[in-house]
Amino acid sequence: MVSKSYKVGDRVTYHAVGGGSAGTNNSTTTGEIIEILTEPQPAGETGNTVKASEKEPRYLIKNDNTQKETAYKLDNIMGLADEE
Secondary structure, three states: OOOOOOOOOOEEEEEOOOOOOOOOOOOEEEEEEEEEEOOOEEEOOOOEEEOOOOOOOEEEEEEOOOOOEEEEOHHHEEEEHHHO
8 A cells, every 4th residue: 555645735535434333334525634643632623632643643634514623544535635
């Protein structure tokens, strides 16, 4: 798997998390990366502490539809939204 890096300001397509049970396909959506977290800290609308690190950063994404901010792992990001 090729590791792709993203930067603040990138519009990305990603898998939304939550709201489903195990084995449920989550929908995809788009948003803008507003911050890249590299240490454990509260993030997003819920303020839950994310386990971010330099090796495994979390990407704080503002959803285009809901305007909510949520932190995601790189695995959730499918690619740049503008490349569709």
